[in-house]
Amino acid sequence: MSQPSLTLPTPGQQAGRNRRLLELLGAAAIAATFVYLVLTQPADIAGGLGSVSALVALGGFLLGAALLIAGVLPTLPTSTVVLMPVALVLNIVLGQLMGTSGLPFYFDAIGTVLVAVLAGPAAGAATGALSSIVWSFINPTVLPFAAGAALIGFLAGTAARYGLFRRFYLAPVAGFVTGILAGVVSAPVAAFVFGGTSGAGTGAIVSAFRAMGDTLLAAITKQALISDPMDKAIVFAIAATLVYALPRRTTFQFPFVRRFNVLAGKDPAKRDS
Amino acid sequence: MAAPRLNPLTLLAAAAAVLVITTAASSWAFSLTVAAGAVALSAANGCARRVLLAGTAILAPFWLSLLVMHGLFYPEGRTVLVHWGPARVTAEGLGFALDMGLRTSAFVLVLMLFSFSIRVPDLVAALATLRLPPQFGYVLASTLMLAPIIAARLGKVRQAQEARGLVVGKGIRSRLGAVRLQMIPLVLGLVHDAGTRAQALDARGFGRPGPRTTYRKVNDSHAQRGFRVVALLLAAVAVVLRIAASYLTGGPA
Amino acid sequence: MSGQETARATLQAAIDSFAFHGDSAPALRGVQVEAVPGSLTAVLGGSGSGKSTLGRLLGAWLEGGRDGTLKGTLQLYVGDNTDESRPLVYSGADDDPRIDAAAWADHVGYVPQDAAAMLSAVRGTVEEELAFGLENRGTARADMVRIVAETAHRTGLTGLLERDPATLSGGELRRLALGCAIVADPGILILDEPLASLDDAGARALTGLVKAQLARGTAVVVLSQHADSLTRTASQWIVLKGGAVTAAGRPDRLLAGDSLADAGVVVSGLPGQRSLQAQPRLSPVPAAAPALELDGVSFGYHAGGPGSSLLLDNADLSVRPGEIVAVTGPNGAGKSTLLRLFNGLLRPLRGEVRVDGKAISGVPTGIVAERLGLLFQHPHDQLFERTVQREVSFGLERLFGDGAQARAEAALASVGLDGDGGVHPHELSGSGQRLLALATVLAREPAVLALDEPTVALDAHGLQRLTAAISAAAGRGAAVVLVTHDLAFARAHAHRTVKLSGGVLAGS
Numbered sequence A: 001m002s003q004p005s006l007t008l009p010t011p012g013q014q015a016g017r018n019r020r021l022l023e024l025l026g027a028a029a030i031a032a033t034f035v036y037l038v039l040t041q042p043a044d045i046a047g048g049l050g051s052v053s054a055l056v057a058l059g060g061f062l063l064g065a066a067l068l069i070a071g072v073l074p075t076l077p078t079s080t081v082v083l084m085p086v087a088l089v090l091n092i093v094l095g096q097l098m099g100t101s102g103l104p105f106y107f108d109a110i111g112t113v114l115v116a117v118l119a120g121p122a123a124g125a126a127t128g129a130l131s132s133i134v135w136s137f138i139n140p141t142v143l144p145f146a147a148g149a150a151l152i153g154f155l156a157g158t159a160a161r162y163g164l165f166r167r168f169y170l171a172p173v174a175g176f177v178t179g180i181l182a183g184v185v186s187a188p189v190a191a192f193v194f195g196g197t198s199g200a201g202t203g204a205i206v207s208a209f210r211a212m213g214d215t216l217l218a219a220i221t222k223q224a225l226i227s228d229p230m231d232k233a234i235v236f237a238i239a240a241t242l243v244y245a246l247p248r249r250t251t252f253q254f255p256f257v258r259r260f261n262v263l264a265g266k267d268p269a270k271r272d273s
Numbered sequence B: 001m002a003a004p005r006l007n008p009l010t011l012l013a014a015a016a017a018v019l020v021i022t023t024a025a026s027s028w029a030f031s032l033t034v035a036a037g038a039v040a041l042s043a044a045n046g047c048a049r050r051v052l053l054a055g056t057a058i059l060a061p062f063w064l065s066l067l068v069m070h071g072l073f074y075p076e077g078r079t080v081l082v083h084w085g086p087a088r089v090t091a092e093g094l095g096f097a098l099d100m101g102l103r104t105s106a107f108v109l110v111l112m113l114f115s116f117s118i119r120v121p122d123l124v125a126a127l128a129t130l131r132l133p134p135q136f137g138y139v140l141a142s143t144l145m146l147a148p149i150i151a152a153r154l155g156k157v158r159q160a161q162e163a164r165g166l167v168v169g170k171g172i173r174s175r176l177g178a179v180r181l182q183m184i185p186l187v188l189g190l191v192h193d194a195g196t197r198a199q200a201l202d203a204r205g206f207g208r209p210g211p212r213t214t215y216r217k218v219n220d221s222h223a224q225r226g227f228r229v230v231a232l233l234l235a236a237v238a239v240v241l242r243i244a245a246s247y248l249t250g251g252p253a
Numbered sequence C: 001m002s003g004q005e006t007a008r009a010t011l012q013a014a015i016d017s018f019a020f021h022g023d024s025a026p027a028l029r030g031v032q033v034e035a036v037p038g039s040l041t042a043v044l045g046g047s048g049s050g051k052s053t054l055g056r057l058l059g060a061w062l063e064g065g066r067d068g069t070l071k072g073t074l075q076l077y078v079g080d081n082t083d084e085s086r087p088l089v090y091s092g093a094d095d096d097p098r099i100d101a102a103a104w105a106d107h108v109g110y111v112p113q114d115a116a117a118m119l120s121a122v123r124g125t126v127e128e129e130l131a132f133g134l135e136n137r138g139t140a141r142a143d144m145v146r147i148v149a150e151t152a153h154r155t156g157l158t159g160l161l162e163r164d165p166a167t168l169s170g171g172e173l174r175r176l177a178l179g180c181a182i183v184a185d186p187g188i189l190i191l192d193e194p195l196a197s198l199d200d201a202g203a204r205a206l207t208g209l210v211k212a213q214l215a216r217g218t219a220v221v222v223l224s225q226h227a228d229s230l231t232r233t234a235s236q237w238i239v240l241k242g243g244a245v246t247a248a249g250r251p252d253r254l255l256a257g258d259s260l261a262d263a264g265v266v267v268s269g270l271p272g273q274r275s276l277q278a279q280p281r282l283s284p285v286p287a288a289a290p291a292l293e294l295d296g297v298s299f300g301y302h303a304g305g306p307g308s309s310l311l312l313d314n315a316d317l318s319v320r321p322g323e324i325v326a327v328t329g330p331n332g333a334g335k336s337t338l339l340r341l342f343n344g345l346l347r348p349l350r351g352e353v354r355v356d357g358k359a360i361s362g363v364p365t366g367i368v369a370e371r372l373g374l375l376f377q378h379p380h381d382q383l384f385e386r387t388v389q390r391e392v393s394f395g396l397e398r399l400f401g402d403g404a405q406a407r408a409e410a411a412l413a414s415v416g417l418d419g420d421g422g423v424h425p426h427e428l429s430g431s432g433q434r435l436l437a438l439a440t441v442l443a444r445e446p447a448v449l450a451l452d453e454p455t456v457a458l459d460a461h462g463l464q465r466l467t468a469a470i471s472a473a474a475g476r477g478a479a480v481v482l483v484t485h486d487l488a489f490a491r492a493h494a495h496r497t498v499k500l501s502g503g504v505l506a507g508s
Helices: A013-039 A051-075 A083-099 A110-119 A121-135 A140-161 A170-194 A200-211 A216-245 A255-259 B008-025 B028-045 B048-072 B091-117 B120-129 B134-163 B172-203 B222-248 C051-058 C101-105 C126-136 C141-155 C170-182 C200-215 C251-256 C259-263 C335-342 C388-393 C396-414 C430-442 C460-475 C487-493
Strands: B080-084 B087-090 C009-020 C028-035 C040-045 C068-078 C088-091 C108-111 C188-192 C219-224 C236-241 C244-249 C292-299 C312-319 C324-328 C350-355 C372-375 C448-452 C479-483 C496-501 C504-507
Touching: A013 A051, A013 A140, A013 A170, A051 A121, A051 A140, A051 A170, A051 B008, A051 B134, A051 B222, A083 A110, A083 A121, A083 B134, A083 B172, A110 A121, A110 A140, A110 A216, A110 A255, A121 A140, A121 B134, A140 A170, A140 A216, A140 A255, A140 B048, A140 B091, A170 A216, A200 A216, A200 B048, A216 B172, B008 B028, B008 B091, B008 B120, B008 B222, B028 B048, B028 B091, B048 B087, B048 B091, B087 B091, B120 B134, B134 B172, B134 C372, B172 C101, C009 C051, C009 C188, C009 C219, C028 C040, C028 C051, C028 C219, C028 C236, C028 C244, C040 C051, C040 C259, C051 C068, C051 C108, C051 C188, C051 C219, C101 C108, C108 C170, C126 C141, C126 C170, C141 C170, C141 C200, C170 C188, C170 C200, C188 C200, C200 C219, C236 C251, C236 C259, C244 C251, C244 C259, C251 C259, C292 C335, C312 C335, C312 C350, C312 C479, C312 C504, C324 C335, C324 C487, C335 C350, C335 C372, C335 C448, C335 C479, C372 C430, C388 C396, C388 C430, C396 C430, C396 C460, C430 C448, C430 C460, C448 C460, C460 C479, C460 C487
Parallel strands: C040 C219, C040 C236, C108 C188, C188 C219, C324 C479, C324 C496, C372 C448, C448 C479
Antiparallel strands: B080 B087, C009 C028, C009 C068, C068 C088, C236 C244, C292 C312, C292 C350, C496 C504
16 A cells, blocks of 8 residues: 555655755856956957856856756646746747847746746746846857846736735836846846847947947947836836736736735735634 | 757757856856857757747847946946946957857857757656656646647637627736736636646556656667766866866955 | 445535635535446536536535635545545535645546646647646655556557647547546546537547446536436436526436426437427528628638648528528538638638628628627637626627617527626636627627527527527528527528538538
């Protein structure tokens, strides 16, 4: 008789702690990489292409993203894991469309924000990082931005956790703030790995700041501060629209939504807490 | 078609090593050689057309953006070639655009060659042997296999709605409205399906801890394993050399 | 794993109540089921009766705590030793047991109605899909190969092992889903609508499979809204309505009573038992101009290519106002294609389509739709609003101005959804969703109504509402064209039947 094995044991503490450590290491790698790049940015990019900076940006950010994925993925319930491919396809399809439109927006995080709102910051961060990695099979230039994408997912989940998706007008505000942080983190990748941005619209804005004499990193950061907050405000608003269109039975399947009362007007039964 | 018989991990290690070494080398001639090599290999592999098409679609706007950005505005440039108002075409700016453009071209072409040379089920099976979380392989495979299904589904939603009398007008408002009406059933349907699939996967043991096996056989050999180790060692050496060189010449550059 | 008999298992479930999170009313109340080795139990009920919810709970696809609040007990006995097993007792509290779905599925296999939902969708061939569950438990490759071959043999999939699951037919797909459930050789099988939308050959193959499982000692529970040839062989019937048991007992006893009709179960196959009596039909207006006309229409998908054949060759069709025409024909004959030609979703290669006397060539589908309403097979694709009320009201104001509200309410009432205006469309039952999609078309009062397989997924109540709505539409002068594989339905409700076969439309 193997009857006792029909139920799940309570999750072990030790395994959870190891996962947590991986997540923290991942976040630390991303933060350290960013600080290093900003502090040591080559004064004159013409001298030597910033090759070390490029290696550090690629290595540090990718390592951080990989650690986050390794730490978070095994802890997620299957209902969240199966949502990720859907989110990734949304990200990729909309991102590819926007990339060819010439507008200075990206729209490549709607799926990430959707997962973050339904399943929390950790799931959001993993979705963002995975999105860049999987998308790179179709468009390799997005691979180095994995850390920024993870940050967007993390911040979206945090915003949902503290109730910013309960009011429809607060979601774009959260998106705006997320955009500022994500833009600043992603700018060094654009500057040191690619020496610029890939879109026509974003390129024009960078050129304008360069014409005023800014360094490349400063110009790209300023461009990011123009594009990203607007972009993320719109993306958060769209994600909110989609989440509110979902039937309750679907949204309440996610413990994160029930536990933190993420969505307004859909008061979850607090009876089980 | 020699490439599909190689283990996908061997190709992945080769691509990663080439990219790291290219970035560390940081020379336009080296980048150009790598890019040309990727195209030549893809020709030998029979996927040159697809690699070039996909690569051009990504790289053309990127090159254009780089040339405008650095070709016209490069405040650090000293050797001015042409001058119009605020725009100055400098030799340094053009050189920088060329360096960056070629390095990115190498990056894109090598990775496109990789993704067109492997079969996704093989890669997923190979990744499973690395003891990566099985969820990673699932998300990768599912995303790449879901795309055509979703495209077909969007087509069905559009037809069903037109048949209900939705007219998509020419104006931007009408189009945005149509996008909303199509997105919602699409996303609702996908999220609903995902919920059911999660229950099916759980019942089929997807959430089980412990080791997995793979039904699909992926070729591997001692030679390939050795090659992978050597490739990653070479990449590491290139990084170390680059960092040492930058400290010898004073400060990171 | 192999051998002629499975490990015998018995499942006893006593569900006092189960409510999904966020729902105020429970989906199930006071339901008891017992699955005994070698016996077939059928749970019958209409759409929305809670059958699928019950099946999913028994198969641990739904779990108390995670998916809703469950009160009651589940008890699984494996083998002959019945003393040691303790029941899983749920009280709706936080410390309720959490089932290990994978371990549970080793003993209780659940196969959903939508067979595709069973598949991992990340495996490129049938054999890899069958092996997915074995991979996850770390079975050695040699054992996997043996078990996959054996399962394929049992489910008749041996010839299809190399195929991509996405290319399988409906019957093959359902056998694959069943194969995925029985690789672990569970002692109990729960099958949700195993015969739905299968053709005769597919239904026979699946029935044979179920019989073979019973002979091996498996306990089988079938959930269905049809009292059909398979469910009639059950030893025990349980009739569900609104989440509660309204009758239980031997099939012959229940067939004599009226609990089945009350629950919306479709009783077929017995003369005189058919719950659908032909409606009194008004005659179409004989002299009126045709509402829909096809004039020498030809169509093919890969026209001009080598070996291209026409799905429709020089077809003529004329439907008068108030006339109901059924189009029948074998699978793949192009019945759905024909409907898409009516409103311009597909355009003919040659010939002309006229709706309400006007040619539709060059007119966008969305405009044609004002005069011709087309109902698709999958209601999910056609619904996009947050509530039933908003769904049916969508776009009506532009057509009818102030009369929009009244028309929306009339349309909802005509399909029996007038009490559900505030519900999310996706939370309606399968029948309800189809009827809502029908209501959105009816509310626009088109001159022509084109329906693609309208009877599929409808329970007996839904069928009655469908036939009433069709008669009412014809009564106010609409032409109705319906495509169906259900010949009896076509004969009972259409003025005439047209057969589409080999590209030719032939009247009868």
